[in-house]
Amino acid sequence: MALFNSDKTNCSACHSGIHFTNYGFENNGLYEMYPDSGRQRLTNTDTDNGRFKVPTLRNVEVSGPYMHDGSLQTLEEVIEHYNSGGQVHRNKSDYVRALHLTPIEKLQLVAFLKTLTDHDFLNNDSFK
Numbered sequence: 001m002a003l004f005n006s007d008k009t010n011c012s013a014c015h016s017g018i019h020f021t022n023y024g025f026e027n028n029g030l031y032e033m034y035p036d037s038g039r040q041r042l043t044n045t046d047t048d049n050g051r052f053k054v055p056t057l058r059n060v061e062v063s064g065p066y067m068h069d070g071s072l073q074t075l076e077e078v079i080e081h082y083n084s085g086g087q088v089h090r091n092k093s094d095y096v097r098a099l100h101l102t103p104i105e106k107l108q109l110v111a112f113l114k115t116l117t118d119h120d121f122l123n124n125d126s127f128k
Contacts, residue, residue, distance in 0.1 A: 003105055004112050009082075011109075013095045020057035020116065026093045027051045029086020030067055038068070050091050061117040075110045 005012045014022050025039045027050040039048040052068040066072040072081060083106065085098035101109070121127060 001112050001115075003108050009099055009101075009109070010095050011082075014054045014093070015057050020060075021054045024054050025051040026054055026095075027089055027091040028067075028082075029089055029092040029096045030069075030071065030081070032087045032089055034089075036069065047091055050089055057113060057116050059117050059122065061114045062122065075113055076106070079106050079109050 003009055004015075014024065014026055016022055025048065027038070031050070034050040037049050039051040039053075040046065042048075055063075060066075061075065064070075064073060064075070066075070066078050067081075072078050079101070082096065083099045083101045086092060086096045
């Protein structure tokens, strides 16, 4: 949790609060050219190209595949994407930058993300 909230990763800049989202729209540098224009389809504003809603991280362990288009299959791939700093895009969020995480720090982030899984909720027949 400390690493998730640290200045080194700054994950909590977008994934904050009880729902682990700021409800904003961001470009996370997934692609240099997005096949889907994202929020720009609604706003017709160039600065919204490639911006997608910041998802909640609640139950993230069981909500894959990840990213707006399902292009990443595992949490480890997600961490590696952010660790690399993503692709160059004119609208990429300033929060997305190379993190230079150690192998242990990557494991720590994945372990923390898995703590956000509510197994009682997922196994409660009232919610199925």
